[in-house]
Amino acid sequence: MSRRRSESVLSPLELRLEALKEATELGNERLGSQESAASWAVLERAAARRTLSSEHTVVGFFGATGSGKSSLFNAVVGEDIARVAATRPTTSRPLAGIWGAQGSDPLLDWLEVNDRRFLDSPLRLAKKGVFGSEKEANGLILLDLPDFDSKILANREIATKLAGQVDVLIWVLDPQKYADAAVHHDFIKPLSAHGAVTLVVLNQIDKLREEQRAPVMTSLRSILERDGLRNPRLIGVSAVTGEGIEGLRQEIAKVVTARSAASNRLAADVATIAYRLGEGHSVEELKTPSDNAKRELIQNLATASGVDTVVDAVRTSYRLDAHKKTGWPLTRWLSKIRPDPLRRLNLKSTDVNPKLNRTSLPAAGLAQRAQADSAVRAFADGAGAGAPEPWKASIRREARRRGQELPDRLDQAIANTDVKATKGSWWWPLVSVIQWISLATALAGALWLGALAAVQYLQFSLPPAPKVEGIPVPTLMLILGILLGLVLGVLSGIAARIGGSGRARKARKSLLSAVASVVEETVVGPVDAEINRHNQFIGALRRARG
Structure with a gap:
């Protein structure tokens, strides 16, 4: 039988008794022990009286x-x-x-x-x-x-x-x-x-x-x-x-x-304890936290968990990889000396178990832990604003209930986020080919000039090198090869900075999404559930009050 149909065959008193029972159960551990005991006593007394002579x-x-x-x-x-x-x-x-x-x-025996x-x-x-x-x-x-x-x-x-x-x-x-x-x-x-x-x-x-x-x-x-x-x-x-x-x-x-005194008495008992459970005043339903409040919580927890460090590492790692692939071949080896920050954070391995994967971010210090705890507490306090103190406490408790596992869950989420650590850009191979061509051109020009100098030194006679606009071709090859390599190096450096910033923005977005999933499960979800419980409690109290 559906709830709507079952309610249609219940008397007003039965509906109010069911509502009081629902409110008492929903308020378990959130009501004072005296209020809870008094409510159960009313329900037990009503059940007993209704089985006796009407x-x-x-x-x-x-x-x-x-x-x-x-x-x-x-x-x-x-x-x-x-x-x-x-x-x-x-x-x-x-x-x-x-x-x-x-x-x-039986009625007098009960009395x-x-x-x-x-x-x-x-x-x-x-x-x-x-x-x-x-x-x-x-x-x-x-x-x-x-x-x-x-x-x-x-x-x-x-x-x-x-x-x-x-x-x-x-x-x-x-x-x-x-x-x-x-x-x-x-x-x-x-x-x-x-x-x-x-x-x-x-x-x-x-x-x-x-x-x-x-x-x-x-x-x-x-x-x-x-x-x-x-x-x-x-x-x-x-x-x-x-x-x-x-x-x-x-x-x-x-x-x-x-023939309505017994029902009226029980209805008054229900209304009295219902008002007592609501602390004697009208309590409004709570709204679930706003999107702005959630975004602020996610941002604060992301900062406390080291997302900014990872984003900076993504930017730097991209630039290093870009220089390794597109820099002037004679100076590329310098980039290998510099450590890759993503690799140091254990975020550049491809063969990992997602369930066991963790970053090598430094353990959160007192400041970071305080920031995370303060963010969760502020979120819970904002969500519970306007609720009676017992419900404020329960919302705060639910928000912090999984606080011990939160740092590890956030670290795992960061570790398993695809920040495209090993993915290059389409222009890297093209620039690399041009760089090698420019280097080969410069080397060919240098070798040509060297050969001419050696032949001249040995007093051999050779026809003069061809010229373009009065400039010998080997000299032109050397100069153009070096200039092209340097210009490409500068341009690829600029492109690497732009690409690194873009890669960092995408990484931040992915990391915030991963953090949001964890925060939704460990903080926002429990808070929303507790608010819904509070609102169901308020609705049940209103029905019990009639």
Whole structure:
């Protein structure tokens, strides 16, 4: 089944859970251990809750000491099943009031609620309009929980644990401590994203005078909004007088009959941890490094690995070879005295194993290593600009992960690059032939003149040498041969410099291409992969946030 088709049959919650799982896996070793553990805990909790009864809605009453939580529980249930006393804490273990027993046991076992009371008269959602029908809120599990500010640590742990498991949260506050910072900062604010499954009840309003109620409710609403609850559902009740109890019952019945509280709770859990994984702010996708950044990295690494030295050697080697082939034959031997820099760098051998071939370039010194490391670090920092610090670190780590092998890989790439070290130019043989002809002409003229001088010395009589424009031919041959050789030598030297520069440019291009291949594999590729991973992570977070 294709991903698109499989996604089409998944519920929105399932899609968001899959997205959170994907983000958590992609963020492995890039997220803090606490964030990663919290995300996996949400996924495990969601998996467990979704295998349990979907016909039951778990509603928890959470409150501080003295808030009248147990009295309110009894008032909503309509029976005195929760213990109420003046001593504190009254509730030391969770108590469940259950409407609709069938299928509730596995859910309550998961919640670790053992004190269970099965009730017969479910809450009813009042009918709306003339033709409306009354609905029974069957499948309701109402929990009376220990005080979350209890001095007994075990009681606080139970309340905290179940705050992360119930489907609907009802915060029970009282007029004396409704603004308690500990209550809001430690419990309500961290769960502010759960507004869809949160009710806030101000109990004991009978203790307030009529003119005090509106200001207190307004103050509490303002505090809840500062906590992060949007349009908080706030109800004033009195468990003693019964004021507001029926309205609270209706709110609970409305949530239960909608049959969406469990999914809404899990969706809020997913959104909360997704924002936490994104450090609580919108994170933009990263762009892969620009071509300019890559070229700069390649150029810096090429310089650090000795490409400039090789290019200079190619230029010099070409000139030496050109002089050996086209220089004046009587002075060519001088070029053999000068060492060939390409041969010294082990770049002029033709019978080599590419896998074992290495140059004889000097080992990189501290300056070269620092230059290479700085270039890689600058490239990674530029690529990770704008990412959260953990992802910046991971991009930098990927860029430098193969740093130990990089110098050897670059050296091997240079060694196996064809810089045309043994290839000559088309004009070399032609000039060489002309040089030998000019030398032969000059030697022939010299021998002729020598013969004439010897014959004259021996007092033999020979006809005079032919002349051209009054110049004896042997003299002309000697002069022209020498001049032609010298002129060709100068011209071939100029041509060799031009050709050497051209050969050096081509060699630089080939060497940079070889360096680029290594850099792409060892630095750019891993960085691009990490950026793509980051972008997939961001995309998964966005889907998880909904």
